Amino acid sequence: MKRPARLLFPVLLSVYVLAASSESVQAQTYGSDFHRVTVTVATITLLQTNIGSINLSITGSSVIAGQDLMTVSDQSSTLLWGTNSSGKKVTVRTNLAAPKYSLKVAAINPTSGTAASEVTLSTTSTDFLLNIGRSSGSCAIRYTALALASQGTGSDVHTITFTITNQ
């Protein structure tokens, strides 16, 4: 056991010398410099529908004998949005100034924000979703068309525009 004990001292000494040397290297500073990095995030608002066109057709199954009103609904499309700014809402409008039939739209089950009441589409922008600030989310878009038997046959083509705007 004496031999190992005698060897221990040089080993410990070597470790101390190496550690001191390393500390000395780290402490050596020959100069420093800095610069400022600025990241600017602009207001970003994204809005998208997953389906570009929707076809609604009033068929026989939606007609009841003796009733003038005929309806059809579609909930196949989704609106997706993202905004990093607070105080935003989504509005909706149509380009069709004088539709033959009535078309309503409503936001269903929004993942953030609050759905406005179902609205009858017109060329005036109307609230669709409220309080969507700083969020990304989605909701189903439900269209409901109403036609009266007394209005006869025909068709309407709407271009629906959803817009994120300040609340």
Place this chain on the structure above:
Amino acid sequence: MKPKRISILLQVLLVFVTVLALLETAHAQGASARQVVTLEVLELNRIDINMMSLTLTIQDANAQAGITIPAANSDGVLFWTTNGENKKITVASSNASPRFELKLMAVDVTPRAGVPVPEIIFNDTQTKDFITGVTKTSGRCQIRYTASAPIQAGVGRETYVITYTITGS
């Protein structure tokens, strides 16, 4: 240039490019989205009746006149809807040679929903006009059946299958 400075410069460039890309994306997609919705309404015609079967029973007679007293029933209601033009409602019986007499009349027709014809007698299987002038409308009326039987026809039972159809004029 020191490697450390090059590294910082690259990081700054990366951040700059990322911000530019985000701004470009936001600009490209904009804050609005469009969807084209097409609504089509084809010609639709519907007709329905509220009672699948009804029974008229002649069970009294006028002894002095020597005739039976007719039985009447107005429980049935007919409904119709069409968004087409120039339609009419016709009626037909399945009984080709009835033993008794069955008559039909539309009562209380919804205003502007059509024009009822005078009382119809089912004495064959021919299709007869029941309500005419049905154009882009919905309506209803009571169906009044009147059954009568001459004394000579005796007693018995007859079944009629009455078919109402909305069709072009």
